[in-house]
Amino acid sequence: MDLKNKNNVLTSNRVMVLTKSLLLLLFTFCALQTTARAATASENQYLKSTRGTLVTVDTPPPGAQKVTVGIYGLNVYNLDLKASTYSMTAYMWLRWKGDKDPVASLDFTNLVQDVVFTKKTLLGVPKILSNGEKYQCIRMDGVFFQPYDLSSYPLDQQELSLFVENSTDTCDKCFYIFDKPSSGYDVGLKVPGWIVKGLEANSYIHDYGTDFGEKDVAYASKYSGIKISLGLERYINFFIWKLMLPLLIILMSNWLSLLLNPKLFEVRVVMPATALLTIVFLQQSALDAIPGCSSLVLMDKIYLLAYLSVVLTLFQIIMINVKLDKGSEASILKMIKLDKISFAVQVLFFVAVFAFLLIQK
DSSP, X not given: OOHHHHHHHHHHHHHHHHHHHHHHXXXXXXXXXXXXXXXXXXXXXXXXXXXXEEEEOSSOOTTOEEEEEEEEEEEEEEEETTTTEEEEEEEEEEEEOSSXXXXXXXXXXXXXXXXXOEEEESSSXXXXXXXXOEEEEEEEEEEEEOOOOOTTTTSXXXXXXXXXXXXXXXXXXXXXXXXXXXXXXXXXXOOTTEEEEEEEEEEEEEEOSSOTTOTTOTTTTEEEEEEXXXXXXXXXXXXXXXXXXXXXHHHHHHHHGGGSOTTOHHHHHHHHHHHHHHHHHHHHHHTTTSOOOSSOOHHHHHHHHHHHHHXXXXXXXXXXXXXXXXXXXXXXXXXXXXXXXXXXXXXXXXXXXXXXXXXXO
16 A cells, blocks of 8 residues: 555544544534433422521510520631531520520521530529529530632631521510620630631521411411621731732743743743643642632632733743744844833733732622
């Protein structure tokens, strides 16, 4: 077989492989489309009835037993962004008038692990205060669910919420009022990596939107509760020294390649290529602390900006090498001038977009 026929055979084989690959890709796409249509069609068999609202209320319904609830935070630990949980130890007290003891029906609706939860009453029987109110104090410790908003990571602010409700009596029978003057948290309450901003709370009525099958009962879907939130803010030093400083060093090595002599093409192209690989690993390590998000967080956007800068540098170096006449001093000087302009423009562009991202976070 001569060389020409051999080349024709190789070309024919390549066409066959390419055709089979395209057919396989088309078949896979059609299968995915069919599966998606089937999934959409099957949605009709599910009951879609999203219900429930939280309405902030300060005034209890007429005739409801008023129960004052306060909290004193001791420890916050095991804050897990990936699991959307945190653990908390605190003292909680209740004051009320009337024969019905509301302590037994005190419920933490965002509690996630009943097995390890403890709720210990510190008084054998409720204490009678001078104003006639009954008083009971408990020590509680548990793991609570908290969906975290990570869109501004690593400059995010979070709140650790504790939802306290009455599990048996509707809001017309029992209404919770937060004891703001006496509530707070211990000076030793520290959350590593976070600044504790403060404690806030408000009373609400949780309208579940269903009577839970209990027909002809007034307020059957409405229960009184209190949302207690501990505000947290991440230390900015974490962002500056652990995330941004390594990235800026890599970007500087990328930009400095534009200041080298245009004739040193191999050296100039290696620097941004190495920077690109390093940024990939930096991004992976920087985002290991948070769960995978379908949307971009702030740090993702900063890394995309860094990728763009590296790609622009590579493009600049390649174009300069294509247009460069190494034997012409005028051509070399012209390309050096273009490199310096590109260096300044890229740095200013990065700073401007970076500042915009911080403002919009």
